[in-house]
Amino acid sequence: MKLEIADLKVAFDGRVVAHVPELEIASGESVGVAGESGSGKSMTAMAILGLAQRLGADVEGSIKLDGHELVGESERNLRAIRGRRIGMIFQSPSSAFNPVLRTGYTFGRVLALHGIDSRRARRAAAETALAEVRLRPRVLDRYPHQLSGGELQRVAIAMALALHAELLLADEPTSALDVTVQAEIFEIISRIRETESMALLFISHDLAAVAEITERVVVMRAGEVVETGATRAVVDAPAHPYTRALFDAVPVLGGEASGAHDR
Amino acid sequence: MSVIEATALPGRTRNALAWMRANPLIAAGGFMVLVIVVVAIFAPLIAPYPGDAGYATHPLDIFKPPSTKHLFGTDNVGRDIFSRVVYGTRVSPLIALAVVAIASVVGVTVGLVAGFLGGIVDEILMRITDVFLAVPALLLALAFASVLPQSTGSTILAITISWWPWYARLARGEAASVSRRRYVETGRVLGLSRLRLLTRHVLPNATTPVLVQASLDFGGVILTAAALSFLGLGAQDPTPDWGLMVNEGRSFFQTYWWAVTFPGAAILFSAAAFNLLGDGLRDRLDPRRVVGR
Numbered sequence: 001m002k003l004e005i006a007d008l009k010v011a012f013d014g015r016v017v018a019h020v021p022e023l024e025i026a027s028g029e030s031v032g033v034a035g036e037s038g039s040g041k042s043m044t045a046m047a048i049l050g051l052a053q054r055l056g057a058d059v060e061g062s063i064k065l066d067g068h069e070l071v072g073e074s075e076r077n078l079r080a081i082r083g084r085r086i087g088m089i090f091q092s093p094s095s096a097f098n099p100v101l102r103t104g105y106t107f108g109r110v111l112a113l114h115g116i117d118s119r120r121a122r123r124a125a126a127e128t129a130l131a132e133v134r135l136r137p138r139v140l141d142r143y144p145h146q147l148s149g150g151e152l153q154r155v156a157i158a159m160a161l162a163l164h165a166e167l168l169l170a171d172e173p174t175s176a177l178d179v180t181v182q183a184e185i186f187e188i189i190s191r192i193r194e195t196e197s198m199a200l201l202f203i204s205h206d207l208a209a210v211a212e213i214t215e216r217v218v219v220m221r222a223g224e225v226v227e228t229g230a231t232r233a234v235v236d237a238p239a240h241p242y243t244r245a246l247f248d249a250v251p252v253l254g255g256e257a258s259g260a261h262d263r
Numbered sequence: 264m265s266v267i268e269a270t271a272l273p274g275r276t277r278n279a280l281a282w283m284r285a286n287p288l289i290a291a292g293g294f295m296v297l298v299i300v301v302v303a304i305f306a307p308l309i310a311p312y313p314g315d316a317g318y319a320t321h322p323l324d325i326f327k328p329p330s331t332k333h334l335f336g337t338d339n340v341g342r343d344i345f346s347r348v349v350y351g352t353r354v355s356p357l358i359a360l361a362v363v364a365i366a367s368v369v370g371v372t373v374g375l376v377a378g379f380l381g382g383i384v385d386e387i388l389m390r391i392t393d394v395f396l397a398v399p400a401l402l403l404a405l406a407f408a409s410v411l412p413q414s415t416g417s418t419i420l421a422i423t424i425s426w427w428p429w430y431a432r433l434a435r436g437e438a439a440s441v442s443r444r445r446y447v448e449t450g451r452v453l454g455l456s457r458l459r460l461l462t463r464h465v466l467p468n469a470t471t472p473v474l475v476q477a478s479l480d481f482g483g484v485i486l487t488a489a490a491l492s493f494l495g496l497g498a499q500d501p502t503p504d505w506g507l508m509v510n511e512g513r514s515f516f517q518t519y520w521w522a523v524t525f526p527g528a529a530i531l532f533s534a535a536a537f538n539l540l541g542d543g544l545r546d547r548l549d550p551r552r553v554v555g556r
Contacts, residue, residue, distance in 0.1 A: 079453065082452060088449075090445060095444055095445040095446065096449060098446045098447075098463075098467075098468065099468065100468055100548075113453055113455070
C-alpha cells in the first residue's frame with residue numbers, strides 16, 4: 001500500500017483551509033499530523049477519505065492510493081475504500097456507536113457492508129480481530145454505554161483489523177481518554193502495525209502523543225505545513241518557532257522529551 | 264419475596280414474577296389496560312342494565328344516589344351510570360388510542376424526515392406543521408368535525424388533525440440533533456441507505472420524547488373528544504362516552520356528585536393505565552436504563 005499526496009488544497013469559498021504540498025505513507029509506516037485546532041489537520045484527513053467535498057469544500061491536487069487517484073473519484077468507489085482499505089477511528093468513541101444497538105450488531109453491519117456475507121464468517125472475523133486488541137468476544141453482546149471509552153476505541157480498531165485495512169486514519173483517537181488508556185491504545189496500534197503491516201496516519205494536537213507513536217511528522221498551522229521530517233529530529237530540534245511553541249505547550253515533568261528540548 | 268417462597272413456585276410463574284418486579288411500570292400499566300379490555304369485551308355480562316347504554320330512560324329513577332341497585336347511581340334520565348361507564352370502555356379509550364396512535368405515527372414520520380433531511384424539505388414540512396399549529400387545536404378539530412359526517416371515525420380524524428403537529432415538532436427537534444451524531448454521520452459515509460439510517464439509527468434514538476408525550480396525552484384526547492361532544496359535534500347523547508357523561512353531569516355536580524365522579528374516575532383510570540405503560544416502555548426501550556450486567 002502506498003498513499004501519495006501531492007499539492008493537496010482544500011478550500012471553502014476560495015479560502016484555503018489546508019494545503020499539503022507533499023506527503024507519502026507506505027505500508028507499516030507511521031506518520032503524524034500535528035497542529036492546533038483550525039490548523040487544517042482534520043480537513044486533510046477528511047480530504048483523504050473523500051469527505052471534504054461532502055462538507056462543501058473544493059479539493060484540488062492529488063491523493064493517490066496505490067497509484068489510483070482519489071480526488072474526483074465517484075462516491076460509490078470511495079465507499080468501497082472507506083472503512084475497508086482505509087480504517088477510521090475518531091475522538092469520542094462513545095458518539096461513534098449507536099447507543100441502542102449492541103456493538104456486535106454495529107460490527108456485523110460494517111463487515112456485511114464490505115462483503116462478508118455469512119453470519120458465521122462475520123462472527124469469526126470479529127472475534128479474531130477482538131482477540132488482537134485484547135477484548136473478549138463478550139463485548140459484542142454489550143451496549144456501548146456498558147463499555148469504557150478505551151474498550152470502545154479498541155472495538156473500533158478491531159473493525160479496521162477485521163477488514164484488513166491497509167491504512168488506519170486516527171483523528172485524535174485518545175484525546176478523550178485518560179493517559180493509561182492512551183498508552184494501552186498506542187501499544188495495540190504499534191503492535192498491529194508490525195503484525196499486519198498496517199500504516200498509520202495519526203492526527204493530534206498533542207505533540208507528546210505524536211512523538212510517542214509516529215516516525216515522521218507534519219506540523220500544520222493555519223492550513224499550511226510549517227515543518228516536516230523525522231519525528232525524532234523535529235522533536236529534538238524544532239526548526240520552526242511554531243513547532244517549538246506547540247511543544248512548549250505540552251506539560252512534561254522531567255522526561256526525555258523536555259530534556260531533549262532544553263538542549 | 265423469600266427464597267423458599269420463590270422456589271416453591273413453578274418455573275414459569277417464578278420467571279413472570281421476576282419480570283414484573285424488573286418492569287413494575289409495564290406490569291401495572293399492562294394490568295390496568297387488560298382490565299379495560301376485559302370489561303369492554305364482557306360489557307353485556309358485567310353491566311346490570313345493558314339497555315341503559317342506549318336509548319332507555321327511566322323517569323322514576325332520576326338521580327338516584329349510588330346504592331347496591333345502582334352501583335354508581337343514576338343520571339338525569341334515570342340511566343344506570345355503572346352500566347354506562349362499563350359500556351364506555353368500548354368508546355372513549357378506543358378514540359383516545361386511535362388518535363394518539365395515528366397522530367404519533369404521522370407526526371413522527373413528518374418530523375423525522377424533516378429533521379433528518381433538513382434544508383428545503385425541513386422548511387416545507389415544518390411550515391406546513393406551523394400552519395396547523397397556528398390555529399387553536401380545538402377550533403381546528405371543530406372545523407373538521409363540522410364538515411365531516413357525524414361518527415366515531417370523524418371524531419378521531421378531527422382530533423388527529425389538530426394533534427399530530429405537536430408530535431411532528433417534537434420528533435423533528437430530536438431527529439435533527441440525532442442526525443448530527445457521529446454514528447449517523449459515519450453510517451452516511453459508509454454508504455448506508457437513507458431509509459436504513461432513518462429507521463435503524465435515527466428513529467430509535469429520537470422517539471423517546473414522543474412516546475412519553477403520547478402516553479401523557481391519552482387523558483387529554485378523551486377530554487377533547489368530550490368537548491367536541493359538548494359542542495354537538497362528537498359522540499351524541501345515548502353514546503356512553505365518558506367525556507360526554509362528564510360534560511352532561513357537570514351542570515348537576517353540586518347536587519348530584521356521582522354523575523360526574525364515576526365517568527371521571529374511569530377517564531383517570533384509563534389515562535393512568537396508558538401513562539404507566541408508556542413510561543415503562545420508555546424505560547424498557549432505552550438500553551442505557553438497563554442495569555449493566
